[in-house]
Amino acid sequence: MAAKKAKKPAAKKPAAKKPAAKKPAAKKPAAKKAAKKPAAKKPATKRKPNAAFMKPLTPSAALAAVIGANPQPRTEVTSKLWAYIKKNGLQDKVNKRNINADDKLKEVFGGKKTVSMFEMTKLVSKHLK
Numbered sequence: 001m002a003a004k005k006a007k008k009p010a011a012k013k014p015a016a017k018k019p020a021a022k023k024p025a026a027k028k029p030a031a032k033k034a035a036k037k038p039a040a041k042k043p044a045t046k047r048k049p050n051a052a053f054m055k056p057l058t059p060s061a062a063l064a065a066v067i068g069a070n071p072q073p074r075t076e077v078t079s080k081l082w083a084y085i086k087k088n089g090l091q092d093k094v095n096k097r098n099i100n101a102d103d104k105l106k107e108v109f110g111g112k113k114t115v116s117m118f119e120m121t122k123l124v125s126k127h128l129k
Contacts, residue, residue: 021098049075063127074128081124 028116054072067080080117085091092098101109109115109126 014075038084060127060129063124065104066108077124077128078121081120082103 008045031047053075054073056073057077059067059069059077063077066084067077070083072080088101088102090102090105092100092114097118098114099105099117099120101112106113108127109120110126112123115123
């Protein structure tokens with residue numbers, strides 16, 4: 001048997017230099033897609049309120065001075081609170097998100113003079129049982 005000679009790997013040729021990269025051509029505006037047909041609408045049904053919001057809660061003495069002492073759902077508490085704020089002009093004139101508390105509301109807001117409307121709901125929830 002004749003011994004086979006191991007082949008040497010072929011020498012690699014140096015890679016040819018590529019020309020300098022050109023800037024990509026400006027993209028053409030995409031073709032407008034065909035307008036979709038509106039989906040078939042379901043018949044309108046009345047939304048059911050969340051039971052947690054509709055549960056009557058008893059307000060604390062400080063909150064009762066503003067909205068009344070009888071148990072009310074959270075939604076009604078918020079509505080009456082906003083009615084009180086609008087009636088007494090307590091919404092800040094410059095930044096409408098802020099409420100400037102009077103003596104009754106200061107008790108509800110934990111002694112704060114100015115409260116944002118988002119913070120108000122958090123502070124009022126502490127006065128509901």
